[in-house]
Amino acid sequence: MFFIRPPGVYAPQWDTDALVAALAREALPADAAVLDVGTGSGALAVAAARAGAARIAAVDVSAVAVLTTRLNAWFAGYGRRIRVHRGELLRPVAGRRFDLIMANPPYVPSPAPEPPRGGRARAWEAGPDGRAVLDQLCAQAPSMLRPGGVLLLVQSTLCGTGPTVERLEHAGLDVTVTDRRMVPFGPVLRSRAAWLAAHGLISPGQDKEELVVIRARRPE
Structure with a gap:
């Protein structure tokens, strides 16, 4: 499939x-409503459409990412089902409820005291502990899940898996770590090793990091 990945937009990794x-692995209900937070190129949004x-x-803060996702949704044939x-x-979706929320947020620990307000680096920079965006998601996403709804969140263990699990459990969700992958450092981590x-x-x-997928389900 033809897929646009312009410079400055987070490409699938x-x-x-x-x-x-x-x-x-998720069994989406009929008429499922899905939210992709920090969509970047729209790869996850398109995958959700393909999954039914x-x-x-x-949603994305970058105007270029928004345009890229819209184009990729139309090229894939899902332009009417994906709203960016x-x-x-x-x-942008405050007050709505979803059956599935997917998030690939910035999670790279950074020497900078706060994440950048603009530019390409805001796709990965997440403050000194890597949790500047993760903690916001843990606070806001649970209330946007329908009963039985699921949050799928990916992050590095460099910013702490335990705090994410604890925050989501405190919000009343049933939480499990479903996937673990060791991957080589990319250019950003190599530059600040x-x-x-x-x-x-x-x-x-050390030249590898562990990525984890956290699944958090709201009870029926």
Whole structure:
């Protein structure tokens, strides 16, 4: 399938593949409503449409990502089922409820005290502990799930799996870690390996990180 991946838009990578695999295991209800948070190129939104979702809302703060997702949705034949919104995290769909929420948020620990407000790096930079966006999602997403609805979230263990699980359980969700993948450092992590090691986030000489998919279900 023809798929646009322009410079400046987060392209599908290991974390995207992990979420697509997790999505394939979900039994979507008839007329399922799905939300893709931080859609980037729209790869997950298109995967949800292929999996049978009736209505998909895709959200991204980047205007270029929004346009890219719209084009990719139409090229894939799902332009009428995928609605793309520009805005911060869940704000564009506030008040709505979903059967499935997918999120591949920024999770890379950064020397910068806060994530950037613009530019390409906002797709991965997540503050000194990597949790600037993760914690917001854990606070906001549970209330947007329908009874029986599922949140699928991918992150690195560099920013702590335990805090994510604890926050989602505190919100009343049933939480499991369903996937673990060891992947080689990309350019960003390689460039700051010394900083990560100095702050105890990796071991000296470490060149791989573990990605996890967290599944959190709202009870019926």
